[in-house]
Amino acid sequence: MYPLSTIMLIDDSLDELRLLSDMLRHEHFRLMVATDGRQGYQRAIVAQPDLIVMDVAMPQMDGFTACRLLKTDPVTCHIPVIFLSAKNSAEERLQGLSIGGEDYISKPFLEAEVLMRIRIHLNRLRGCLSQPDAERAIKQLSPDEIIARAAANLIQDQLEALPTVAKIAHMVGTHEKKLGRIFHNQFGMTVSTFIREERISVACKLLTGTEMSVRKIAAQVGFENAGNFATAFRERMGMPPSDYREATRHFENEPLT
Secondary structure (H helix, E strand, O other), rough: OOOOOOOEOOOOOOHHHHHHHHHHOOOOOEEEEEEEEHHHHHHHHOOOOOEEEEEEOOOOOHHHHHHHHHHOOOOOOOOOOOEEEEOOOOHHHHHHHHOOOOOOOOOOOOOOHHHHHHHHHHHHHHHOOOOHHHOOOOOOHHHHHHHHHHHHOOOOOOOOOOOOHHHHHHOOOOOOOHHHHHHHHHHHOOOHHHHHHHHHHHHHHHHHOOOOOOOHHHHHHHOOOHHHHHHHHHHHHHHOHHHHHHHHHHHHHHOOO
C-alpha cells in the first residue's frame, strides 16, 4: 500500500528481523535493519526512514535509550517509533510511550495488528508533513548537545524519583564521566548542580502558583523530607520556602504606583 515508505527494523534477534522483513516486504515496504539501538539511531540520522519498529531489550543501547536520542535530535524527532517487545508490563509500556514512542506492541504479535499500526502512523506522519511549517529549516545538533538535552529532559520528567547520575548517563547512551564533561561544556555546571537548580526552580513555581503544602512540594521535586528541602531552598534563595511564597504573593498583590 505504501511502496515508497521505508521502515527501519531495530532488533538484536536475527529471527525476529527475518520474520518482520518477510512480512513487510510482502507489503512492498522498503526496509533497513539494525541490530542494536546505537546502530539504529546512527543509521536513522543518515537514512531518514519513514518509521521505526524497535525492540526494547538490546545490547550496546536499549530501545528506550535510542528513542530518547531519536526524539531529542531535531533531525529524527519526527520519525514515528513503534516498540515491538516481549517486555510488556504496564510500567514498561507506559515508559515507552512517555519517552516519545508512538505505539507499543507486545510480542508475540499478530501480523495484521503490526501492519495496521504501521499504516496508521504513516498516515499521521503524512498529515503532519503536509503542514506549511514542515519545510522549515532544521537546526542540527552535535552529539553532545543531543545527549545534554536528552539528559536534561529526563531529569525534568523524573524529578520526583530521579535515578542516580550513573543511571541517567546510561539512559541517554553514555557514561557518568562523559555526561559530567558534557554538562560542564553545555550548561557550565555539574549534573548534580543542574539537578539542584532544576529542583529549586520547579519548587519556586509550585510555591507561587499552587496551594500545595511545603511538604508535598518537597516530595514532588525529589527531596526526602521537608527539612532537607527547606535547607537547600534557603541556601539557594536566601529565605525559607514559606517566606518566599509570602514575599512573592505580596509583591504580586502590591498596587502599581
